[in-house]
Amino acid sequence: MTARTTRAAALLAAGAIALTAGCGTGGQAAGQTGAAGEDETPLVGIAMPTTVQTRWVADGDNLSQQFGSLGFDVEMQYADDDPAAQAEQIGRMLEDGADALVVGAVDGTALKAVLAQAGDAGVPVVSYDRLIRDSGDVDFYASFDNRRVGVLQATSLLQGIGVLDEQGAPTGDEGPFAVELFAGSPDDNNATVFYDGAMSVLTPYLESGVLVVPSKQVEREDVAIAGWKAEVAGERMTSLLAPYTHGTRLAGVLAPNDGIAQAVLAATADLGYTPVVPGQDAEVPAVRSVADGAQYSTVYKDTRQLAEVTVQMVQALLHGTEPEVNDTTSYDNGVGVVPAYLLPPQLVTQDNYQAVLIDSGYYSAKEIG
Numbered sequence: 036m037t038a039r040t041t042r043a044a045a046l047l048a049a050g051a052i053a054l055t056a057g058c059g060t061g062g063q064a065a066g067q068t069g070a071a072g073e074d075e076t077p078l079v080g081i082a083m084p085t086t087v088q089t090r091w092v093a094d095g096d097n098l099s100q101q102f103g104s105l106g107f108d109v110e111m112q113y114a115d116d117d118p119a120a121q122a123e124q125i126g127r128m129l130e131d132g133a134d135a136l137v138v139g140a141v142d143g144t145a146l147k148a149v150l151a152q153a154g155d156a157g158v159p160v161v162s163y164d165r166l167i168r169d170s171g172d173v174d175f176y177a178s179f180d181n182r183r184v185g186v187l188q189a190t191s192l193l194q195g196i197g198v199l200d201e202q203g204a205p206t207g208d209e210g211p212f213a214v215e216l217f218a219g220s221p222d223d224n225n226a227t228v229f230y231d232g233a234m235s236v237l238t239p240y241l242e243s244g245v246l247v248v249p250s251k252q253v254e255r256e257d258v259a260i261a262g263w264k265a266e267v268a269g270e271r272m273t274s275l276l277a278p279y280t281h282g283t284r285l286a287g288v289l290a291p292n293d294g295i296a297q298a299v300l301a302a303t304a305d306l307g308y309t310p311v312v313p314g315q316d317a318e319v320p321a322v323r324s325v326a327d328g329a330q331y332s333t334v335y336k337d338t339r340q341l342a343e344v345t346v347q348m349v350q351a352l353l354h355g356t357e358p359e360v361n362d363t364t365s366y367d368n369g370v371g372v373v374p375a376y377l378l379p380p381q382l383v384t385q386d387n388y389q390a391v392l393i394d395s396g397y398y399s400a401k402e403i404g
Contacts, residue, residue, distance in 0.1 A: 051297040069226045077353060079133070080128030084141040084165070085116045086262065088294060090316045090338065091139065094164070097342035098137060107345065116262055118142035118222075122149045129153060131135060135349045139163040142222040143368075159352040161345055162331055166224040168368045175347045175358055176366055176375040179336045181225050185232025187382045188289060188313040191332040193236065195311030196286040198245060210245045212286035215275055216252065216301070217268060218259045219291040224368075226263075229291050229315070230255045237289070255365040260295060269298035279306055287311035287331075293321035298332050317383055317392060325388055335391055344376045 079102050081096045087400050095111055102109050110122055114121035118141045125136060126149050126327040136153055138160060140146060147170045152171035162176045193199040197214050216237075217225025240246040241253070252258050252275075260268045272288070279285045285303065290296035296314030303310055309329055315320050324330035333401050348358040360374040367373075384389050392398050 045291060045404040065116070075282055076106060076108050078110060078131065078133050080125065080131070080133035081109060081111045082121055082125050082128070082134045082136065082138045083111070083113045084121070084139050086113050087116065088316070088378045089318050094139065094294055094338045094342070095340060097338050098345060101342050101346045105350070114141050116141055118145035122146055125149045126152065129156060129158060129215060132314055135353060136160045137345055137349065138167060140165045140167050143168045144222060145223045159349070161348050161352075162373060163345055164225070164341065166366055167372065168224055169370060170368065172371050174352060175348050175360065175370060177341060177348055178225070178375060178377055179341070179380050180377045181228040182232035182308050182333050184315060184336075184380045185229040185234075186236055187334050188229070188291070188315065189233035189236035191313040191382055191384070192287045192289055192311055193240070195331045196241060211247045212245065213249050213251055213278070213283050214287045214289065215248060215269070215272070215285065216258045216289045217291055217295050218255050220261055220263045221256070221259045223263070226256065226259065226291060233289055233309065240317060249283060261293060263292060265294040265298040268295040271303045272302035273300045276302070279303075279360045284308070285310045285343070290314050292316055293318040293333055296333070300324070300329055317397075319398065319402055321355070322383070322392060322398065325383060325385055326403060328385055332384045335383045337397065338345050338398075340378055344378065348376070
């Protein structure tokens with residue numbers, strides 16, 4: 036047993052709580068609480084980045100419910116996109132006796148000092164969805180195949196503008212098609228992975244001239260939207276509109292998430308046509324937009340399943356065993372490779388949103404309208 040799990044594993048060995056995995060796809064974990072007092076119940080600190088993006092509220096709810104169903108105490112904090120506030124929140128969780136931490140980082144590079152405190156205290160850390168960088172005190176990473184997310188977005192963009200057919204095969208249409216590119220926040224490691232995945236698909240078409248970018252802004256640092264802020268994305272899109280009000284047709288826009296996609300669509304509303312715009316996260320307003328034929332697509336990531344993976348990781352760590360992982364090479368956080376469990380994302384379009392999101396119970400028909 037490692038020093039990092041000694042305290043919590045000793046607590047479990049004392050009979051304070053009996054845990055069972057009981058996790059199935061899309062379902063809730065189940066377990067039972069032992070007979071010991073509340074002061075011996077394991078405490079999990081959950082640090083989430085923001086309530087502005089509704090997906091993070093869903094993440095927090097899923098984690099809290101599933102840990103709670105197993106008898107864990109949960110301390111949940113949202114940092115309102117403030118890295119310093121998140122570090123302080125994690126510090127308080129450690130002071131409160133957290134036995135494990137689950138952290139969806141605001142800034143993946145800003146937590147080294149406070150996580151060193153966790154390491155010194157033997158408290159295991161699971162990096163949730165966003166990889167925490169520059170720290171040797173991150174034990175495991177639970178996320179989706181983020182490179183695949185970017186590939187799906189770029190492929191959908193090309194299908195929407197007619198460069199690829201429904202099966203993803205080239206149509207032979209050489210355009211040229213004018214597009215603009217957006218990327219996520221520079222402080223979010225996932226944003227880099229999304230962008231790299233998308234560019235692995237788009238670059239050959241940019242080099243051949245099938246795609247052109249009138250703004251000439253292609254590099255990630257030039258197209259990134261700090262803090263994933265939709266209003267900033269809208270302002271940037273507005274600043275790029277000049278060619279498209281003088282005869283050039285905007286075929287499509289690579290948007291890395293639904294908030295940015297919706298801002299892009301709002302900024303281009305007066306063009307008289309709707310460019311092809313993919314997104315990510317399957318947020319309710321975006322799904323409604325996809326259903327109505329405005330936003331072209333979104334990438335669905337089932338946060339219920341991500342919560343299950345995370346709960347299982349924490350259970351294993353507190354028992355002093357190795358969590359299940361399926362990737363031990365891809366995610367180097369600058370100090371070392373963090374073992375990861377990656378879930379598959381799924382593209383959602385007007386044709387399949389009903390089957391993927393409503394029939395599965397992720398949303399109700401009433402929510403989408």
